[in-house]
Amino acid sequence: MQESYFEFTKAILDPATAKDKKEALTGVRVLDLSRVIYGPVVAKWLALFGAEIIKVEEPEEGDNWRTGTYWAKYWKDSCPYFQSLNPNKYFIAIDVKLPKGRELILELAKKSDVVVENFRAGLVEAWGIGYTQVSKVNPKVIYISCCGYGQYGPLKFFPSWDLIAQSMSGVARLTGFPGQDTYKLQDYYGDFFPGICGAMGVIAALNHRERTGKGQLIDMAQAEALMRTMLNWIFISMEGKDLERTGNIDPAMIPSGIFKTKDTHFIGIAIASDSQLAALLKAMDRADLSGQEEFNDTFKRLQQGTAEKINTAVEEWVACHSLEEVIEAARQNGFPAAEVKDDWQLTNDPWRRERGSVIEFNDDMYGKGIWPGIPVVLEKTPGRIKRLTRPVGYHNRYILKRLLGLSEDEIKHLEEERVIGYWANRVGQRPPYYYDMGKDSIFNYTGGANND
Amino acid sequence: MTDKSEKPLVFSKHLTGKAVQEHLAEFDKLLVGMMGNVADKNWAIDDTKVIEISDSNFAGIIAAAMLGEFGAEVIKVEPPEGDPARKITPHGVNRNGVGLPFIMESRNKYHITLALNTEKGKENFTKLVNQADVVIDATRPGYLDDMGLGYRQMQKGNHRLIYVAISPFGHFTNKAEKMASIPDSDLTAQCESGYPSLTGDPNAPEPYNYPIKAGIWAAWYMSAVLAVTGTLTALFHRRRTGEGQMIDVATNDAISSWQGFQIVWGFTNEMPRVRVGNFDWCLFPYGYYEAKDGYITVAAGNDEDFRGLLKILKRWDLENDWRFLFDRITDDVIKLRDLEKEFKKEFSKHSRQELVKKAMQFGAAGARDKLRSKGFPIIVETRTPTEVLKEKHWKVRNSIVEIEHPQLGKFMVPNSIPKMSESPPRIKWVRFGLGEDNDLIYKKYGLEN
16 A cells, blocks of 8 residues: 555654755855844855855844843853854854955955845945855855845935834735734844745755756845835725734634633634535534625625624634534634643644754753744755854864964964954853863864865 | 935944944845845745645645745645635625635645545546645545545555644644544634733623633634744654654644743743733833824833833833832733823823824934943834835835735735745745646646546
8 A cells, every 4th residue: 555645754754864865955155244133044055055154243242132032031151042043153253344354355255155144234235245245255155135125225324123124115014903002023023034935045045046057146135025014005006095903803714813712712714615614614513604796705704894703703613612523623623713722832843843843952062952943845955954053263273274274373462452252251242050161172172274 | 215224223322333234234135135026036945735624624735835935835735615615704705705824825826626535536636646845735634544645545545755743733632532523713713822811901881801712813814834844844854854744733722832931831830821911920010001193012121221201201100119120020910000101191191193203213322322322212102004005115225025916906915024045934825726727736646636
């Protein structure tokens, strides 16, 4: 007998076999000059799929997100959120404000395929390490500049954070009930979404370079990425008025909403098609509703007024059933329904562990932890986590000796001139309290240049 | 407006000085060519043929549109009665029987119909797949395989194929198999990703105290871009090795796996978060407030930015009690509300423009300060989409573009992202007629009528 489809897919996709497989971005070197979330996650995607990432930080300061932790909670002297943003990277610390620091960065950029930065627009150009300067010495470079509003236009120097981009794009006013407070998209969607859009651009450019040999500049604007997701523009231009926010109802899918079950769990239900509606009404045992034209005709059903009526019927039905009963009904009849999960459920979810999107990882320096894993499963070239983050400047010797062929004396000289540096003795930057840096062979790297 | 006000405000001393200004003007010449007409530029992947089949799942529809924006030839395959996604549209608003999201995401696609429940339809589908580079399948897991058209069979005729599966729980694992019959939606994908459990105020009256979903298709768009990035990664691998592969995206996991902070919280706190209304778990102030004449957004979480905000509002008296980030974290919401109350009072005294101007002037002055110690509290208007449309910056960048459609006339859609100097993604056309391209595509791929 032929194996079932799910046996077949499990055999080829199982993340347990990932470490023996190839990596898609082997040989791609990335100079990551970015900090906080937006830029670092562009490089994170590349890091997960096999690129070599050299992350450059400011000596004795480091990436600001090394202290960006929820409820001021640290883990073994490090910021656990910073850990999740920067796996598989090399950490070097160079003072970009010194001319020699900029020279060093330019030398590294010369040997890189991709450069990622998210300073204010124009800053890297002013420093002499922008696209125009790097592409002169490395014409094949793919250079991505990430900022709030893009490198061009009257707002280009305007400051941005996730939340500011949400506000300037119009996304800010879309979440919440009508007439009530609006809420932001949580956990920095305004950084993470533009970040993955940036990674998309970089890999599109890598494909283009593979075909033509040409590098390029990518101008990634946070707010534009958010605007790409909004239906408001087409709605406004066709209807002459804006789409108002609708709380938990998806106005494009009716019935829809977040409902409370008999056992007081929250559950989301959203109906995309007539056949899904039939499935739901069958589960609800409400054949009487399916006969009515206002529910039957998709466009009529979606109109305000009708939408509320049918939603009320669903709300009442859910209130009489347990979470398990509703999910089982959805499974048997075929309509979209899902529990509103919380953080702790996600962390312990056996499905996510089996998928590899939540992983337990044992790091050489930090030991065991539970981390967000690989967001997309690739059969032949799966992503993987090989290493957590390291203290500021940890890989100085390893990278500068291997890649630029600097000698121990030259490195000491750069240290004396404070061109390169290390962590300050502060939480978020320093090594874990139990770790003996003196015995670490990477930190004290004594080998020479590597010409591969 | 005078010429002076057209000049961008500068907030960094590194960006002042004649030499730098001249260099940036030179840089602008490159940039301006990336904003407007880029029709003559290269396409990143115009050697790539993509087949999309989606069945009411917009994650697949959006992903295919984006591959089309990078230059792929995208053929959307629908049953003769059409993809039900054509009717997914806010408040039922449609044109010629087609909803707005479908119109918006039909960019650069060919639309053909195939009856996969007939032998001829199956043969035609196989012929198409054999000539394709990428298949985006956002139908129920196992649907194509059950008909003998799945990845196992596709590989036989096309071993270099990249097969991209998009579904709620993915195409493997025990749970995926058990839940395969549950279709996808953005709302349920947000729920399973734990996203609404982070939003809202648990102390509000019912039902306003419920977990609240994101007001955009946060899960579908995240899933789509993850799928495209995965596809481009696999395409890059294939260019170097000739090897095709399967890619699996679970929409129920897109936000939680990519944003990941939920998992980090779970790992380090061993409990779920409680919703905290307009607060953030890391920074304060970092949220929306009411000024005299509308909403403003305030981000001044760092200690130096926070001090700057106190100075702007002339409330240095608050400094002593709230000086450090540690004083302003939301593990004690009740305590923090005292501070929030003071801020709310101050913000309500001023107009939006007054507050924005004060913050910007403070930031610009701070940037000129040698020590850079004054911080930069950021205040902006919390803009509605209608207000966004008036912003000149987006017009200069062509961020939102007008499409002229032969039947529908003119309408606006967001432009392709990101801007790229050599192979920019862009919109070739927006057209969406059911089976509109049957003649063209059937002929080109040798399909039978």
